[in-house]
Amino acid sequence: xxxxxxxxxxxxxxxxxxxxxxxxxxxxxxxxxxxxxxxxxxxxxxxxxxxxxxxxxxxxxxxxxxxxxxxxxxxxxxxxxxxxxxxxxxxxxxxxxxxxxxxxxxxxxx
Amino acid sequence: xxxxxxxxxxxxxxxxxxxxxxxxxxxxxxxxxxxxxxxxxxxxxxxxxxxxxxxxxxxxxxxxxxxxxxxxxxxxxxxxxxxxxxxxxxxxxxxxxxxxxxxxxxxxxxxxx
Numbered sequence: 001x002x003x004x005x006x007x008x009x010x011x012x013x014x015x016x017x018x019x020x021x022x023x024x025x026x027x028x029x030x031x032x033x034x035x036x037x038x039x040x041x042x043x044x045x046x047x048x049x050x051x052x053x054x055x056x057x058x059x060x061x062x063x064x065x066x067x068x069x070x071x072x073x074x075x076x077x078x079x080x081x082x083x084x085x086x087x088x089x090x091x092x093x094x095x096x097x098x099x100x101x102x103x104x105x106x107x108x109x110x
Numbered sequence: 111x112x113x114x115x116x117x118x119x120x121x122x123x124x125x126x127x128x129x130x131x132x133x134x135x136x137x138x139x140x141x142x143x144x145x146x147x148x149x150x151x152x153x154x155x156x157x158x159x160x161x162x163x164x165x166x167x168x169x170x171x172x173x174x175x176x177x178x179x180x181x182x183x184x185x186x187x188x189x190x191x192x193x194x195x196x197x198x199x200x201x202x203x204x205x206x207x208x209x210x211x212x213x214x215x216x217x218x219x220x221x222x223x
Contacts, residue, residue: 030209031209031210031211033211033212035214040216041199041216041217041219042214042216042217043153043201043214045211045213045214048210048211086152086153088152088153090209096141096143096158096160096165096166096208096209097143097155097158097166097169098143098145098153098155098203098212099155100152100153100154101152102151102152103151103152
């Protein structure tokens with residue numbers, strides 16, 4: 001099956017710093033989503049981005065489907081950005097399940 | 111409702127007991143998914159419903175696990191003869207159609223003692 005690898009596994013930032021999280025996937029995808037799992041376990045939708053670039057406030061994401069990777073940019077990080085960031089993909093060909101990476105655990109310190 | 115709702119939020123049960131976990135998807139969403147998340151890992155797919163039918167149940171770990179969605183809206187995940195290894199957070203998600211943006215509920219934390 002498709003492999004989804006996220007890097008780095010852990011990241012510690014000082015408030016105000018910028019960061020880039022990466023998601024590599026081993027096969028073509030129809031769907032790619034980025035989620036933030038907050039300390040209470042809720043998965044919050046960040047981006048639905050099978051290809052291209054999107055921006056939402058301090059966050060932006062780029063997916064280069066032909067090269068099988070996606071990047072999540074966090075600028076001017078805040079302590080509320082702490083949590084785990086997951087990338088998840090769906091393969092083409094009638095497979096409708098999201099396959100998740102192991103996540104990047106982010107801690108932002110004041 | 112405004113979002114995906116799961117009940118209960120927490121469930122503690124004794125080994126060998128039967129449990130039911132409920133998911134209320136976003137109104138109008140035809141696709142519904144169950145996932146299981148163990149500590150420190152990403153969610154893992156269990157089952158996908160399109161309408162009332164289970165279109166893909168390849169992620170169910172064994173025949174103790176079963177899920178239904180009789181009217182194409184609310185779904186129930188049923189676990190028989192629970193084992194300590196079943197302890198995890200069970201997440202439900204829904205999307206308007208298959209392969210569109212999925213939205214998750216807050217999960218049910220199941221603890222088998």
